[in-house]
Amino acid sequence: MISMIQRVSQARVVVGGEVVGEIGAGLLVLVCAERGDSEVQADKLLAKLLKLRIFSDDAGKMNRSVQDCGGGLLIVSQFTLAADVSGGNRPSFTRAAAPDEGRRLYDYFVAQARATHPQVATGQFAADMQVHLVNDGPVTIPLQVS
Template structure:
C-alpha cells in the first residue's frame, strides 16, 4: 500500500458538485492499494500515517503527529499512485489491486484509523472526485508498507 500524505491547512473533496468530505487542519491522504496488499499492511500503514511526526511543536520542530496536533484526516482512494511509469509515455495500471479488494482495504485503513481515535473524512471510492487542498509547508511524504 502507498500513502502520499500532505500536511494541509484545509482540504475537501467533491463528487458531482457536492462536498462529501472536508477537514480544516491535518493530513490529506492519497491512498493506493496494490496487488498483494493485505489487512495487516492496511492497519500498519494507518498506524504509520497516524504516528508520523510532521507537525511543529512549541519549538517549531517536526515532533508532533496529526492527533497530537489536533488534526484530522481526509483519505482519498488514488489508484494512479500504483501506476507503472518506468517505460513509455502512458502509465500502466496492472500493479493496482482489483477494485473490490482495493475498496475493502481502503475501508479497513479508514476504520482502523477511526479505531485509533482519528477523525477521518473520505471521498467516494471509484468516483470522479475533485480534491482541493492548501498544502502547509509544503510538506508532502510518500509512505509505503
C-alpha cells in the same frame, strides 16, 4: 500499500458539485492498495501515518503527530499511485489491487482510522473527485509499507 501524505491547513473532496468530505488542519492521505496487500499493510500504514511527526511543536520543529495536535484525516482512494511508466508514456496500473480488493482494503483502512482517530473524513471510492487543499509548508511525504 502506497500513500502520499500532505500536511494541510484545510482540504475537501467534491463529487458531482457536492462536498463529500472535508477537514481543517491535518493530513490529506491519498492511498492505494497494491496487488498482494492485506489488512497487515493497511494496519502498518495507518500506524505509521498516525505517529508521523510532521507538525510543528512550540519550538517550531517538526515534532508532533496528527494525533498530538488533534488534526483531521481526509482519506482519499487513488489507484494512480500505483502507476508504472517504465514501459513508455502511457501509465500501467497493473500493480494496483483489483477494484473489488482495492475497495475492500480502502474500506478497512477507513474503518480502522475511524476506530483509532476522532476526526476522519473520506472521498468516494472510484468516483471522479476534485480534491481541494491548502498544503501547509508545503509538506508532502510519500509513504509505502510492505
